[in-house]
Amino acid sequence: MGIGEGEMTRSQILQFVISGITQGSIYAMVALGFTIIFRTTRIVNFAQGDFVMFGAMLVATLHNLFHISLLPSILLSILIVAMIGGAMEITMIYPLKGVGIFPLVMITLGASIIFNSSSLLIWGVDPLHLKGFSGDNPIRFYGATLMPQTLWIVGAIVCVAVALFSFFRYTKIGQAMLACSMNDEAAASVGINVRMMVLSSFILSAALGGLGGVLIVPITMVMFDMGVLMTLKGFAAAILGGLGSAPGAVVGGIVLGLAESLSCGIVSSGYRDSITLFVLILVLLVRPSGILGSRFIKR
């Protein structure tokens, strides 16, 4: 063996980190979707993972089955998922305004089940797949390998996070959305169209979910039931980072992804989920509002 034990370990750890960041970015994308809707409505949307599933399913179908070239398929998929998000708000959330947050959260859970089953009916049980945007040849460095798709995912998450952060901080609509979550009556009284803000938050977060799905399908493939796990991991990431904070969602996602892959690689693959949840509990014990928790969490 030409390679020393120490060097071996270093490239292994690098590989764990790459794997963690890739998975973490995916979680972050879902967590960001949670953030948008939560910031506007204070609803935790448990159908968020299904937006990811729809995005992934649609792009794979449009590109592989209908042979539409990649970019139009991607844009079309995101557009359709955004419309699904809008339709969800119009048919399920808006008619029930005024019932309080908790019933609405339950509604989103119901929506998730509906999405899940319709996906089973439309696409069946087999997984779908898509080739990587820039091919499937891994890039090698320092003994570790990196998929080009990872760069797409990480790049997209950085862009989206920056865009969202600026959107909430510097644009009128972003501020208006924020105002709606704090006090919708007060927001309405200063001339904010609360209804439009809620609708746009669903559309925006669905589009984001769709984008996430489009990006991850070359790495993880997609099956009709993928949404449930995505929601779970994304929610954990959002809580970890601080529910309602856009940078928090990104940090939470990456930390969760790293915790998973490092515990799996270094400690034991059998204890991966327990260690990950332990990290989650630990962080919340020390900082109940999450790593970058916003002032919203006051409970």
Add this chain to the structure above:
Amino acid sequence: MRPVKILCVGILFLGLMATNSSDAASPAKEQYKIGVCLALTGPLAALGDPELKGAKLAVEVINEKGGVHGRLIELIIEDDAGKPELSVVKGSKLITKDEVLGIFGGTTGDACMAIASIAEKKKIPFISPTGFGGDEIQRGYKYNFLCIPDYDDAVEAIIKYAKAEFKCNRFGLLRLTRFWGVQASRAFHKFKNKYGIEVVREETCADGDKDFTPQLTNIKAAEPCAICIWASAPAAQIAIKNARHLGISVPLLGNVVFASKKTPEIAGEAAEGVIAAATMIWTDPLPRQQEYVERFTRKYGMPPDMWDAMGYDGIMLFTKAIGSLPEAKVNRENIRGALEKIPIYEGASAIFKYSQLRWPIAESWIMISIKEGKFYRIPFKW
């Protein structure tokens, strides 16, 4: 007036009778009811759905020939979504309410064990397309018969093949945390001394996992000469891709999950050259499987795989058992006895010798590989 009325009622009655059993060979005889309890929804529908397709094809084939003892076979279908708690409810319903003669079902090992235990209590023959096989409790069951050969035999086949073909005795193992994976792990350890092999690194994963690079990185570092991936779909396929992307070039060994129709499509080039133990491959069927492959493809417009073949065999075995009994003696207990006496049945999926063994014989496992996106059988001698 009166006779006309009676005539009318009579005609109406006859008409109803006729519609009730329009394609029956002899309308007077009641059908033989077989219960089917499979995961038709939920994530495991990927297996349950083909199993039902195969079972339905078997019924079609049998009823075309006029059924058994002039009676048609009827399936009573229940969906347990792969959840054992539902399997118990649906299984009991089939036994007590529908009064079926036997049950085919149990898409997952857990669901199978759940039905097996009530079948044992209610004394009803139960054929399952899965099962723990090597499980001690199940081995003691008198009413449970399996359609899938023992996975221990599959592991043995894999080891034997790897030893013979590329002189490999250092294996890496990536397996599921649940029982199926544990079973594979135990099998590897069981054959350690017999074949002089060792498992240099064993890693685990869960069903919904999307990334296996950490585990495979560790396995790679242990320098095995072949890696066995024992996971469900699409985890196994993702793991194949992960392994190749990590630059792992040693042979990847697997089980029936590798033999899924979707493997070449979703794992692409990474799937080239993977080796797996399966019971049937539609692109290169054994002579005894040819007719089934043609028939299935004609009926459903898609090629079969081993899961539907097991559904087919399950119903065929029931029919064989019923057929071997005199008509007056057809009941649950006697069907069980008749199943136990089947000397040999060369099925679409496996070879059954229930008179010797409650699951198909080890020789049912064939070795397959993928070349240019197409499955083919590779020569393998037991």
